[in-house]
Amino acid sequence: MTVYAKPLSPDIVSQTGNTMVLSMGPQHPSTHGVLQIMLEIEGENVVKAEPEIGYLHTGIEKTAEGLFWTQAQTVIERMDYLAPSSNALCYALGVEKLLGITDRIPERAQIIRVLSMELTRIASHCVWLGTHGIDLGALSIFFYTFDLRENILDLQESSGGARMHPNYLRVGGLNGDLPEGYLVNLDALIEKFPGRMRELRGLLQANPIFQDRTIDLGVLTPQEAISWGVTGPSLRASGIAYDVRRAFPYTGYENYDFDVPTRDEGDAYARFLVRLDEMEESMRIVEQARRRLETPGPVMIDDPKVALPPKETIALSMEALIHHFKLVSEGFRVPPGDVYQAIESPRGELGYYIVSNGENRPYRIRTRPPSLYNLQALKGIAPGNLIADLVVMIGSLDPVFGEVDR
């Protein structure tokens, strides 16, 4: 039997009693891309808010089903486009679990993975902070954060070859070792960071206008946050110190010393403070990872069934040539089974439920997008607030629409 979907609610104005229906977005500059919110308003007050998503739906999950396991990573990285490495790592860890090679990932690859993850977290929070400031009319902070982000993107470009989607973290390890000069640039960033952080805090943290607009706004109690499925900094701003890096350590996070910043208030200002603290904690992890990078070593698993053989062996060894040909032309096979792998992405718990039926292509990759569930909480916190404050709430939840819509 067929159930027909209801059409969208009328998108301009429909009078029902004293309230009015207004469509905000999907081209509104403060909706972070392509979010449409159907608002029922009474004067300036929001009575009901229903986000309408799907404007950026590109069918990444379906596309991945038609690609080899390695190729699928290319499209998967494009989900959360502000933190591409976190998607890549989560997917790689899940596939490694299915392959049964989790214990054989080289030490140096794991350190560089942690390093990339934390750098990408800082870069992602930089975009959030800059755009959050712009939403509130604080324009200057955007330039400070994007300058810092540019340094990180330069590092990404030198290691992976691309600024935005480096595709550097692979199943089995990394695409290659860090290039010459990387550590020099990394040291320069580590040196620059504390001063830049002081400037960022100085611009907004004690700013009375910023505080006026964010304190006591969009409060999520622990119960609400849990029932909406909110994770990440937004959950920790409500007082629950759930961090996947601590609760379910992966790729060696148990060996790093870092704190999980939390706040008790649960409002937009608390979410702002938690993310700022998180940037500093991330830099602490980066410094520790930097110290461990002195010893050289392999960065890809020594398994010709998964990793491409070194280029110089191809001309000398028949097996290497065959492995190279098979991996490029038909990819590797993954034993049948299913696995759920979660990591702490800049937005919260990012999970992949991966199903393999034994072929050289993934059978199904279901994403648990943190942004989707965080954004859904807007339905709970928006009613009773002004339209102008809605913009602050969206910004404080930090949705990325590549991930919400996939």
Place this chain on the structure above:
Amino acid sequence: MPSTQTPPIAGVAIDPPSLRPSIDDAFIERVEPGQLRARLEALKNDGYTMLLDLGAVDYLQRKPRFDLVYHLLKLAARKATVAEVGTPARLRLLCGVDEGERVPTVMDLWVSADWAEREVYDLFGIVFDGHADLRRIQMPHDWEGHPLRKDYPMRGPARERAPRPSFANKTNVVAGTPPSGRTLEALQEEIKRARES
């Protein structure tokens, strides 16, 4: 170094979750659609306060055809430090659902199920009874079909091509006839004759 990878298997697994290697990622349970609602209620009362995700998988050749996958997390809904949170239990509830079968909603237990159920409905066509606002979420509201089903074509439904300028419709190549003039049938005939002789 020898590979741990299993050799390529003959054919394709129809029900991969039943063949899974031992991976310690969650407690796994499987229920019938009839018991789904009662089991989820019991789990909620047991402390699984967070519905992390609800997804679906289409096992085309299997009976029942679909799997609904509920990911639950046992996280107390109160303020807690890292030590108090510890390692919360994860639980994965699988539920086989056949085509056209309806399942009860859990929106009243976890509000986060709202969009998740809408997405499963949109992309797989599984109907949730009692959902307050079950309409498409990712695809346009007038879309036909459910794209994540395995029998849905990868490139979407066949459509008429957009009109092209007339000079683009050149017909100097006749489909089916190679430049040599030898057709496929003639070629196959030739090969057959060569094999026989």
